[in-house]
Amino acid sequence: MNGMDMTTYKFPPIVQETLDNGLELLCVEDHAQEGITLALQMPFGEFSDPVLREGTTEAAIGMMLKGPASLSPEEFSQELEQAGASLFTDAGDEHCVFGCKMLARAADRIIPLFQSMICSPGFLPKELTRIKREMVTGLKAELADPASIANRHFGGVLCGTGHPVGRVQTVRSVGRLGIRRVREWYNSFVSPQSGLLVVAGDFSADAMLSTLKGLFGPWKKGRSNEPVVAGPIPALAANRIRLVDKKDLTQVSLILGHSSVSELDPLRNEVALANYVLGGGNFSSRLMAHIRSREGKTYGISSQLSCSRRYGIFSIATSTQNSQAKEMLASIIDVYRTFGDKGVTQEELNKAKQFVMGNMAFQLEGIVNVAEKILWLKQFGRDLSYIEQFNDRIASITLESVNRAIGEHLSSKAFAVVGVGRKEEIGSVLAELGTVETVNFRSL
């Protein structure tokens, strides 16, 4: 591993404790600036939405952000924003995060406010009407962006609607949401025994721990409902193709992909390194070099590896003018097949490793990134020492194991393909890959 940067990354000192009610607390002191970030993670997400009521998690989180029962939504936002604080959330597929950024000097006011928002949310019915309207508007607004449309369809084409990945919010599913279901969601999932609260920033860790114990200690355990953790996605036997017809487009937006490794698969890091070489590494990737730099056929092309606990998805996304869609698609498949057949070189692998190891420095810059990294580790049951061992782990990966991973996970014979564009111009292009299902762009 000559020339490879072997910096060892470490978290700052962390004080942690698990409360009697099961809530896990982690406090990370960082005195670089006068900020404090709180982030509470729960192990459930949008996959836990009831069938035909997709959007329940997002609506419920939105309701919680309107504040506790003791304050009106106006009073709550005024209290927060008057102190310069702001809330953030992340509604993932299998997890969700409630967070707050604040000044250290405002912590005495804001942390209790955050606690009451989490433990005693107001859930006013009129707020649900407002949130549903925002969600529907958001769904409609997405129809302006062909890449977003392609994304919304891709999961369904890859998995069908029987798998949680294939289910998305629609105007109809949001329309079905009622206050009873949303409250039920809260009672089923938001409870201390499955929660992890990370606080990072300008404080004394012991004092912060004491504050948090005082605030969150009395939070009563709720039900221990099992969150939905999606299972593996079966490999495709043949291409599945959907054309999303949108008449006003001069370009086609494409996504193609297949199932791949899960986050906990032993070959996960090997596939991630391979993905960097194929399409994840921007100008260092083969797809970018071939399709953009050499042929000038697109503004951007990239591949992604999205990993959850028990499944993974590999996908390639790009766009091009309708007139060159056929050539572009052929080029993408050619690059992919060559990659699958021949694998990566030692030089490519070394560069991919150097990127992954060097980039960790940025992923730990600042209190928000540190908190996010801790949550990510815990989400997958990893110890915090994973970061300290990260470079050793990456450095020990061999060319043989990466090329074996490519053979197993990036050599699919069949793809799920979504093209968003004018049916008249790209229908025949997609038909060369197999039978095409055509839908209107407003269909989801």
Add this chain to the structure above:
Amino acid sequence: MEKLRLFENIADTTFDNGLKAICLKKPGAPVVSVQVWYKTGSANERDGIRGISHFFEHMMFRGSKNVGPEEHARRINDVGGHYNAFTAEDVTAYINAVPREHLDMVLSLESDRMNDLVINDKVLETERRVIVEEFQTYLNNPLTKAFLEFRKEFFKGRAYEYSALGRMEDIRTVSVGDCMDYYRRWYAPDNALIVVVGDIDSCESVFNRINRCFGSRPACGADFSAPAAEPPARRPLWMKRDVDFDVPMCIVGYPAPPASDRDALPLEILQLVVSQGESSRMHREIVRRRSLAVMAGGMNQSLKRAGMSLFFAVFTPNVPQRRVEDALVAQVEAVRTGGISPLEMEKVKNTVLTNRVYELYSADHISQKLAYAESIEGDYRHWVRRLSELESLDVNALTGAALRNWDESARHTLYLKPKKVNPLLFAMGLARRLMPRR
């Protein structure tokens, strides 16, 4: 304010060839951010080469004397760093961030493309195709397309009439000769700024390294003095576009001063009070109390020669557009005539301070803010001093800034009307409006 003393670690210098450098030592994460900003953008273009600045944003990655095509990007990737570039009205900026031990490599890469960029037909034709693709991507989004038309009308006949995207007919005809002329004229050390922020030894050591890399290129010697402010058009305009966008939207734009003007900060404060957050006036009045809109917001675009203050609302099809437009205008009028309260001023101070604290965690963010303040506002110290300026600002002065700039007779309005109305969205909007209010 104790922790904001990070600014004691800031220094600047100007080298013999006119290149200005700003450096800030930021201990913490072992990374360094290097940004090179050229003070040229779409405002420096003429008919026939509209979009050429954006060409350079692309071509600067296509190789220079000692660096092969895309090698700049690849070498930064190879050490775990990231890079980016953007073109705006007044600047074209190149962004790099790497682990700290690779600072010299980035300086060397940036100096090579400042000194000896490769410009030939092959490179130009490939990037022309890529740029046409990028242009089409923007135009395939009806919201973006309509907004580009709106800003073109807003700045009509002035330097900012064309956005950084330029004009398709010019993009198709820009030649190697045009590019060479543009490169010699604008990509000069005396028209550039380099900002280095991160975990460095000392600013002095960084300046020495910059001088070693960039010092050999002589100054261009052209007149790079800041352009004069452009007076805003004092005429109203009302535009409607029927779009394939299912959500009605209303945008109103008022003239705003150049970024260096003394009114820029007061208008920024007013913008925060009027439009930012759920406790803002627009959200409370238009979204919550009157239920006219689903969301409402705003932003100021501060440029070198002029600016634009925008306010917008997204609403449901059952609400008459005129009512939404009137409601937006009423909020602007209220601060024009009534100013803001001390409580609102305190909220602004806390918000700005929080934003600043969080910016200071990131070397990239600090670089970006320093470079913007130096290139657009004329002095990076404006950003450094922003909090103390805010402290000393007289609340009563805000009204004067609004009265001088947010001129109702110059208001531009854009109404985006959906070609197709979704019945469920209509029904939900109606239901919301019929509900009892608190």
